[in-house]
Amino acid sequence: MSRGVAGVLLVIPAWNESRNLPEVLGELDRERPGEPRVVVDDGSEDDTGDVARRHGVTVLRLPLHLGYGAAVQTGLKFAMRRGHDVAVTFDGDGQHDPADVAPLVEAVREGADLAIGSRFLASAAYRGGFGRRAGRAVFSALARVLTGLPLTDPTSGLKALGPEAQRLFALARFPDRFPDADALVLARRARLRIVERPARMRPSRNRHSMHGGLRGVSYGFNMLASLLVAALGREADLEG
């Protein structure tokens, strides 16, 4: 496999985002012109794929709705096959700011395997509801304990991945529901170098927020279980 020749690839997972995508892609065009990007259409029921295609972006159309983690994973497999030395995951719902991509790419180019955009290192305060804040506090604490790193925002979807991180995240058995705190624990166990950079998060303009209401409760339980599996799993599973 060729490595580190094709530069940066932006991976944009999108599920029923035809309304938000034009603005997200337009903003990326202005901030980061000419950079290859791929929209992973996660089995959308609207015309997300067509919207992206009309914008001249490569589309990976999943025939089924697999969920956020598996959609991101699809994009990372694409990045690996094309030999991109940095893959940046960037949500299709408009909550990430294209200006935050450059510092993450730079961090990977400076030797990190995985750079995470943290809303808590940024000056603009991000809050969210009580449930979210409580859940995030718990998982941040667990991630800090389990990784031994001072991570502030393990649930961030804005990440830059070098070749080693891409390989790990593309493993068949990698957590593919919402890879966040559990993914970081695995990354740490695989001895990847993880850093955080400040990132501004805007409220998601999406009607189907990922962790709202009862989903939040189910997410909490799943993540807890996934974290334990990540921490106690077999070393051999990190090899693929």
Next chain:
Amino acid sequence: MPIRQTIVFLTIALLLLAVIVELVRRRRLRVEYAWLWIAAGLTNLLLILRYELLVDLTDAVGAVIPTSTLFFLCILYLALLSLNYSVRLTELTRQVKELAQEVALLRAEAAAREAPVRAQQDAR
């Protein structure tokens, strides 16, 4: 066990076994799943023909009546069966995910190959 009971249960057990074997023969049931069912069917037969085995087992595990031993064994069997299904579902989920991802990647590759050809056709 009274002879009428034995006949009824024996008939049911044999029918069940016949259905299992027929399903395997017609490839409606894969061999690797069939052994569990065949084992259950044979245990059925054994306990019907040699009821004293169930009584012995009841004494051995310290239960009072054989029916409770039987129910316990059934529930245990069903629990293990569901666990087995969950494991297989997990594997199938992973396989479907990998396949769907591969479809998406191959489609993109095919589209990228077709694009220059289409552009040529359009130019004509």
